[in-house]
Amino acid sequence: MSLRLWELDKVCTEYGWSSGFDKDNVENFKRILVDDNHKVLYCSIPKVACSSFKTFILTAATGINDTHFDVHDSNLLRRIGVKYLTDYDTKERETKLSTYFKFIVVRHPFDRLVSTYKEKFSTPTLMLKWYQKFIKMTFKENSTFDKDGRIKLTFDQFLYLIVKYYETSFNDRHWLSYYEHCHPCNIKYDYIIKLETIEHDLKMFFKNYLKSNERQDVIRRHNGRSNITDKLGEVTRLFSAIDPTIVKELLNIYEKDFMLFSYTWDSEGVGGCSLFDEKEVKCC
Numbered sequence: 001m002s003l004r005l006w007e008l009d010k011v012c013t014e015y016g017w018s019s020g021f022d023k024d025n026v027e028n029f030k031r032i033l034v035d036d037n038h039k040v041l042y043c044s045i046p047k048v049a050c051s052s053f054k055t056f057i058l059t060a061a062t063g064i065n066d067t068h069f070d071v072h073d074s075n076l077l078r079r080i081g082v083k084y085l086t087d088y089d090t091k092e093r094e095t096k097l098s099t100y101f102k103f104i105v106v107r108h109p110f111d112r113l114v115s116t117y118k119e120k121f122s123t124p125t126l127m128l129k130w131y132q133k134f135i136k137m138t139f140k141e142n143s144t145f146d147k148d149g150r151i152k153l154t155f156d157q158f159l160y161l162i163v164k165y166y167e168t169s170f171n172d173r174h175w176l177s178y179y180e181h182c183h184p185c186n187i188k189y190d191y192i193i194k195l196e197t198i199e200h201d202l203k204m205f206f207k208n209y210l211k212s213n214e215r216q217d218v219i220r221r222h223n224g225r226s227n228i229t230d231k232l233g234e235v236t237r238l239f240s241a242i243d244p245t246i247v248k249e250l251l252n253i254y255e256k257d258f259m260l261f262s263y264t265w266d267s268e269g270v271g272g273c274s275l276f277d278e279k280e281v282k283c284c
Helices: 003-015 050-062 074-079 090-099 109-120 126-130 132-142 155-165 178-182 195-210 216-222 233-239 244-253 255-260
Strands: 032-035 040-043 101-106 191-194 263-265 271-273
Touching: 003 191, 003 255, 032 050, 040 050, 101 178, 101 195, 109 155, 109 233, 126 132, 132 155, 155 244, 178 255, 191 195, 233 271, 244 255, 255 263
Parallel strands: 040 101, 101 191
Antiparallel strands: 032 040, 263 271
């Protein structure tokens, strides 16, 4: 067992986070894609390189290598041969969970929030349009608009909405916690990939698990992210302007993600990780 998996299992056990899981509820498995050819299960988490890894599963499962496919259209994926774990009956699902290679991809939780905001809310987007009435109702006279009269949402407002309405009106898969997405205390994953160390992780992933290097080009665009200090510098800068009360509430919301995957946020507002290998090298 790797150090990451050992730490995850230890935290799950210590805090009792494995209880209350309903293995018969198919909703708990709706984000897991299946590659029957290689006997692989991948739990997809938005804003954690999921486009790249869905493309990888598409190619591995069907042989199709076409970047024009909308890999986020689950119905389209099903039509061309990519299944989700929910497409199988209970017995088949349990067999695959116990015998297939299962992996998950994560990143620092606050880095993910920054990435989500940039793509979904920093410029006019369909998601911003979708939430515009809700944003106006929430911020009222403090709402801002661009020169064309379209609603704008600042980063601090985005974080405020998560804190205030995470479990109700402002709940979306793009900022839903890893714990809720992929149930890592109940599904025994075989490998954890982190964006902060993705070059090393992918090398080991293909070498030791899939025994192949042929699909590394699918996720090559994520190379160069291996320096966690550099990567989290922008996150630290953006969060330095956020009300400490909001940051504290976010830490509560994503507490399980921080602890399960050994991410940190110190009292100085600096993000990092707390996991070291046997050579005292930070491995996140």
